[in-house]
Amino acid sequence: MFSQITIIGFGLIGSSFAKAVKALYPKTKIICLDTSAEVCEIVLQDQLADDATTNFAEGVANSDLIFLSTPVGVMGEVCQKISPALKSGAILIDTGSVKQAVIDQIVPHIPDTVDFIPCHPIAGTENSGPRSGFAELFVKRWFLITPLSSNKAENIQKISDLWTEIGSKVEIMDAKHHDLTLAITSHLPHLIAYTIVGTATDLGDDLRSEVIKFSASGFRDFTRIAASDPVMWRDVFLNNKEAVLEILQRFNEDLTDMQKAIRRSDGDKLFDMFSKTRAIRKHIIDAGQA
Amino acid sequence: MFSQITIIGFGLIGSSFAKAVKALYPKTKIICLDTSAEVCEIVLQDQLADDATTNFAEGVANSDLIFLSTPVGVMGEVCQKISPALKSGAILIDTGSVKQAVIDQIVPHIPDTVDFIPCHPIAGTENSGPRSGFAELFVKRWFLITPLSSNKAENIQKISDLWTEIGSKVEIMDAKHHDLTLAITSHLPHLIAYTIVGTATDLGDDLRSEVIKFSASGFRDFTRIAASDPVMWRDVFLNNKEAVLEILQRFNEDLTDMQKAIRRSDGDKLFDMFSKTRAIRKHIIDAGQA
Numbered sequence: 084m085f086s087q088i089t090i091i092g093f094g095l096i097g098s099s100f101a102k103a104v105k106a107l108y109p110k111t112k113i114i115c116l117d118t119s120a121e122v123c124e125i126v127l128q129d130q131l132a133d134d135a136t137t138n139f140a141e142g143v144a145n146s147d148l149i150f151l152s153t154p155v156g157v158m159g160e161v162c163q164k165i166s167p168a169l170k171s172g173a174i175l176i177d178t179g180s181v182k183q184a185v186i187d188q189i190v191p192h193i194p195d196t197v198d199f200i201p202c203h204p205i206a207g208t209e210n211s212g213p214r215s216g217f218a219e220l221f222v223k224r225w226f227l228i229t230p231l232s233s234n235k236a237e238n239i240q241k242i243s244d245l246w247t248e249i250g251s252k253v254e255i256m257d258a259k260h261h262d263l264t265l266a267i268t269s270h271l272p273h274l275i276a277y278t279i280v281g282t283a284t285d286l287g288d289d290l291r292s293e294v295i296k297f298s299a300s301g302f303r304d305f306t307r308i309a310a311s312d313p314v315m316w317r318d319v320f321l322n323n324k325e326a327v328l329e330i331l332q333r334f335n336e337d338l339t340d341m342q343k344a345i346r347r348s349d350g351d352k353l354f355d356m357f358s359k360t361r362a363i364r365k366h367i368i369d370a371g372q373a
Numbered sequence: 374m375f376s377q378i379t380i381i382g383f384g385l386i387g388s389s390f391a392k393a394v395k396a397l398y399p400k401t402k403i404i405c406l407d408t409s410a411e412v413c414e415i416v417l418q419d420q421l422a423d424d425a426t427t428n429f430a431e432g433v434a435n436s437d438l439i440f441l442s443t444p445v446g447v448m449g450e451v452c453q454k455i456s457p458a459l460k461s462g463a464i465l466i467d468t469g470s471v472k473q474a475v476i477d478q479i480v481p482h483i484p485d486t487v488d489f490i491p492c493h494p495i496a497g498t499e500n501s502g503p504r505s506g507f508a509e510l511f512v513k514r515w516f517l518i519t520p521l522s523s524n525k526a527e528n529i530q531k532i533s534d535l536w537t538e539i540g541s542k543v544e545i546m547d548a549k550h551h552d553l554t555l556a557i558t559s560h561l562p563h564l565i566a567y568t569i570v571g572t573a574t575d576l577g578d579d580l581r582s583e584v585i586k587f588s589a590s591g592f593r594d595f596t597r598i599a600a601s602d603p604v605m606w607r608d609v610f611l612n613n614k615e616a617v618l619e620i621l622q623r624f625n626e627d628l629t630d631m632q633k634a635i636r637r638s639d640g641d642k643l644f645d646m647f648s649k650t651r652a653i654r655k656h657i658i659d660a661g662q663a
Contacts, residue, residue: 156640205587209654225587264583267573272591275565278631280650282624283557293554295656297495297515301562303657304594310654313647320635320643331632334572341568342621345610350446353610357603360570364499364600366585367593 084245087112089146090132091161092153093122094312095207096178098216100150101132103249106218116142116165117213125213140168151177151189156318159188171196174238178204180265180315182229182258184322190231198238201258203227204251205269211312222250223371229258266326270319271334274327276308277316374535377402379436380422381451382443383412384602385497386468388506390440391422393539396508406432406455407503415503430458441467441479446608449478461486464528468494470555470605472519472548474612480521488528491548493517494541495559501602512540513661519548556616560609561624564617566598567606 088104090097093115101113115126115135123135136142143149143165153161158177169175175197179185182201193199206224208215226246230239243253256264283294283302298306320327344352378394380387383405391403405416405425413425426432433439433455443451448467459465465487469475472491483489496514498505516536520529533543546554573584573592588596610617634642 227587260583264580264587267576267580267584268588268592272569272595274631275569275628276591277647277650278628279562279565279624280653281646282620282627284649284653285623285627286557290554290557291653293550294557295653295660297517297554298558298657298660301566301598302558304598305562306650306654306657308591308594309647309650311647313644313651316647317640317643321638321640324635324638327635328632330572331628331635333575334569335628337572337575338565338568338621338625341564342618345614345617345621348611348614350607350611353607354603356571357567357599357601357606359574360567360596360599361603363570363574363581363585364596367588367596370585370588 084108084241085111085146085148087114087146088148088150089114089116089143090150090152091116091142091165092151093117093126093131093135093213094152095211095215095220096204097150097152098126098131098213099206099218099220100152100216102216102218103221107248114142114146115213122213129214131213131216139164143168143170143173145170147173149173149175151175154312154314154318155179155181155185155322156314158185159192162189162192166192166194169194169197173197174242175199176202176242178202179322180269180319181323182261184262186229186231186258198233198235199231200234200239200242201229201231202242203229203261203265204246205265206251207311209307209310211315219250221246224251226251226253227256227261228253229256229261262323263326263330266323266330270323270327271330273308273311273316274320274331275334276305279305280309374398374531375401375436375438377404377436378438378440379404379406379433380440380442381406381432381455382441383407383416383421383425383503384442385501385505385510386494387440387442388416388421388503389496389508389510390442390506392506392508393511397538404432404436405503412503419504421503421506429454433458433460433463435460437463439463439465441465444602444604444608445469445471445475445612446604448475449482452479452482456482456484459484459487463487464532465489466492466532468492469612470559470609471613472551474552476519476521476548488523488525489521490524490529490532491519491521492532493519493551493555494536495555496541497601499597499600501605509540511536514541516541516543517546517551518543519546519551552613553616553619556613556620560613560617561620563598563601563606564610564621565624566595569595570599 113132115132126132126135204226206220246253403422405422416422416425494516496510536543
């Protein structure tokens with residue numbers, strides 16, 4: 084498939100991809116390129132890749148596939164730095180949770196001899212860092228490709244085949260549509276979880292320790308989501324601002340309706356609102372995504 | 374311990390309690406009292422209790438322990454109906470997720486010869502009905518008792534001992550303090566989850582089917598929470614109005630801050646807000662509640 088792959092940004096996604104590739108193609112050489120010397124040291128120590136470097140040119144020089152899994156906010160800058168050293172004919176894919184802003188950042192830096200295919204594996208845990216990865220992270224999860232008109236069909240096919248082998252379900256999608264869909268399914272839920280856990284953090288000491296102690300289902304799930312990597316999520320919100328603000332506006336209107344119904348003790352309204360949400364859960368279970 | 378127990382309202386909590394008691398005390402006679410003839414039929418068919426009835430007086434007549442696990446909104450009415458038939462010396466416990474409103478509803482109907490001890494097992498799943506129960510539901514979960522000044526110490530001890538045997542961690546708490554704590558850890562998270570899943574339900578058909586298809590961690594967790602029993606949750610919000618509205622007000626202020634930071638592209642502010650929430654997750658893991 085690929086004889087050498089460079090993974091830039093060796094966190095949860097990068098290290099999971101390394102393990103998934105090694106399991107399928109033990110002979111493929113994997114290079115870790117990370118700006119943190121500490122991360123490179125861990126990667127070498129734990130043999131998570133065949134080599135590790137903080138040097139941009141060295142890191143990408145001979146690779147057929149560049150896998151860009153840094154936070155979204157630095158992707159443009161990273162591409163500017165690797166650009167002169169990219170091998171002619173190489174494929175570059177990113178893993179950003181936002182697509183249009185990433186495309187706008189990256190495209191200006193990529194030479195015509197390299198095919199940049201924007202991608203997004205929908206998978207993750209609340210853990211981060213080079214030791215958080217595992218080969219099965221992407222199994223049965225979606226891998227979305229939001230191609231550019233300039234992408235070569237055979238390269239899209241190559242990436243699609245690799246991810247199918249890894250165990251993901253691959254789908255082609257429009258970048259703008261991707262950003263709106265993800266704003267609902269992922270970005271807003273994370274924002275809400277961060278907010279509610281933040282509200283609890285600001286409580287007086289006594290009440291806060293009770294909240295921790297008696298943390299029930301509901302809040303407990305939110306704390307897991309709100310433990311996700313802050314740099315990654317900061318960048319998501321900065322780069323998908325428009326779609327997130329639009330969905331947040333709708334959410335706020337609906338929350339105001341709930342608040343009104345509680346204040347007015349309108350039991351019928353509450354019951355109706357709490358009933359209609361069961362259907363969507365059933366659809367998700369039926370779709371095998373639960 | 375108890376020779377006969379009546380479980381009123383044979384849903385997730387009631388059926389789980391029945392299984393937990395039967396596992397510990399096979400000789401204890403368990404009576405299901407439920408206003409639904411269909412539920413009683415299932416209970417008898419699946420042998421979930423030794424007997425089942427829709428008749429209030431018959432259901433409680435000879436029981437030493439009455440376990441009230443109906444939705445919060447009907448607890449007062451149920452107690453009024455069982456009151457004349459309660460055995461002298463019996464203990465009555467409820468399982469309401471709200472305590473002060475339940476106490477206010479129930480106390481007027483309970484004769485002096487019966488000891489009503491307000492309780493709340495903090496456990497649940499998104500499933501409901503007589504077939505959703507399992508004996509281990511309460512294991513390692515909190516069982517909160519918010520006693521009345523009239524409760525006999527030996528009866529509180531008896532209930533505490535039973536729940537310790539079931540595997541719960543028992544704690545005594547003030548009713549008002551309970552209601553505020555649970556408003557944060559459980560009621561607000563459920564309200565938010567219902568709202569966000571409701572927002573998604575109202576999307577156009579195309580976008581909604583995409584949301585279901587690509588439902589990622591975050592939204593997926595919310596749909597699970599938002600599939601919880603609508604009657605139970607309607608009653609929780611109607612009966613813990615004051616505490617929920619207070620916490621909701623704080624949450625709204627914090628969400629407005631988040632919204633502002635996104636609109637202004639204030640990355641530092643977002644990073645700070647996303648970083649402080651990690652600490653509370655760590656405390657919850659340390660407290661063994663994760």
